[in-house]
Amino acid sequence: MISKAEIDRLNADYAGRPPQELLRYVMERCGDRVALSSSLSIEDQTLTDMMLEINPQPRIFTLDTGRLFPETYQLIDKTNLRYGIKLEVFCPQTEALQQMVRDNGINLFYESIEKRHLCCQVRKLEPLSRAFRTLDAWVCGLRRAQSVTRSEMRLVEWDDAHGLLKVNPLIEWSEAQVWEYVRSHHVPYNQLHDKGYPSIGCEPCTRSVKPGDDIRSGRWWWEDPQHRECGLHAKH
Numbered sequence: 001m002i003s004k005a006e007i008d009r010l011n012a013d014y015a016g017r018p019p020q021e022l023l024r025y026v027m028e029r030c031g032d033r034v035a036l037s038s039s040l041s042i043e044d045q046t047l048t049d050m051m052l053e054i055n056p057q058p059r060i061f062t063l064d065t066g067r068l069f070p071e072t073y074q075l076i077d078k079t080n081l082r083y084g085i086k087l088e089v090f091c092p093q094t095e096a097l098q099q100m101v102r103d104n105g106i107n108l109f110y111e112s113i114e115k116r117h118l119c120c121q122v123r124k125l126e127p128l129s130r131a132f133r134t135l136d137a138w139v140c141g142l143r144r145a146q147s148v149t150r151s152e153m154r155l156v157e158w159d160d161a162h163g164l165l166k167v168n169p170l171i172e173w174s175e176a177q178v179w180e181y182v183r184s185h186h187v188p189y190n191q192l193h194d195k196g197y198p199s200i201g202c203e204p205c206t207r208s209v210k211p212g213d214d215i216r217s218g219r220w221w222w223e224d225p226q227h228r229e230c231g232l233h234a235k236h
C-alpha cells in the first residue's frame with residue numbers, strides 16, 4: 001500500500017522527465033512484483049524495449065483473449081525472438097468461456113453493452129485479475145491524448161478497482177513521440193498499424209479508421225465514445 005501523499009509526490013517528481021526514470025524507480029522499488037500489462041500496442045512495445053534496457057528480465061504479460069488478429073499473434077513471437085524473452089500469456093478460463101458462448105453465442109458483444117462487457121470480463125478481466133495476484137504494481141502504456149476516457153489519468157495512480165499501484169510512464173507522450181521511439185529503436189510493431197489500424201484489440205471489435213479520425217474510433221465503433229473501454233482502466 002502506498003499513501004496518497006506519496007503518489008502525489010511521485011507525480012510531481014516525475015512530471016516532464018523521461019519515462020525511463022519512472023520505470024527504473026518502480027522496477028527497483030517493486031522488483032518482480034511489478035509487470036507491464038502489454039496489449040502489444042506501440043506504447044506497450046515501447047515500454048517493453050525501455051524495461052529491457054533497465055533489466056534484462058522484466059515481467060511482461062499479455063492477455064490472449066482467443067479473438068486477436070493473426071498479426072498480433074505473430075507480433076508476440078516476433079517480440080520474444082527479438083528480445084530473447086518469453087512474454088507471460090494469460091488465457092480465459094475454459095469453463096467460463098464455454099458457458100458464455102453456449103448461453104450467448106460466439107459474437108455476443110454486438111447485441112448489447114452488457115453482453116460486450118460480459119465478453120470482456122471473461123476474456124480479459126478475469127485473466128487480468130489472475131495476473132494481478134502476483135503484483136503490487138502494474139505498468140500501462142496509456143496516453144492522455146488517446147481518448148476522452150483517458151484525459152484525466154496521471155503518471156502514477158492508485159488503482160482502486162484492482163488494489164494495486166498503476167504506473168503510466170507514457171501518459172504525457174504524443175503519438176508522434178511514440179512512433180519516433182519505435183522507429184529509432186527498431187522496436188517490432190503490429191503490421192496492422194500500416195493498414196489503417198491505429199488502435200488494435202480483438203479482431204471482431206476493431207476496424208480500420210480513416211486518416212485524421214480519432215485513433216480509438218475503430219474500437220467498439222458501434223458504441224458511444226464514453227463506453228469504449230473494456231474495463232481494464234475503469235475508475236471505481
Ligand code: SF4
Binds near residue numbers: 065116202203204230
Ligand atoms: S474486445 Fe470484443 S472480443 Fe475482445 S473480449 Fe472484449 S467484447 Fe470480447
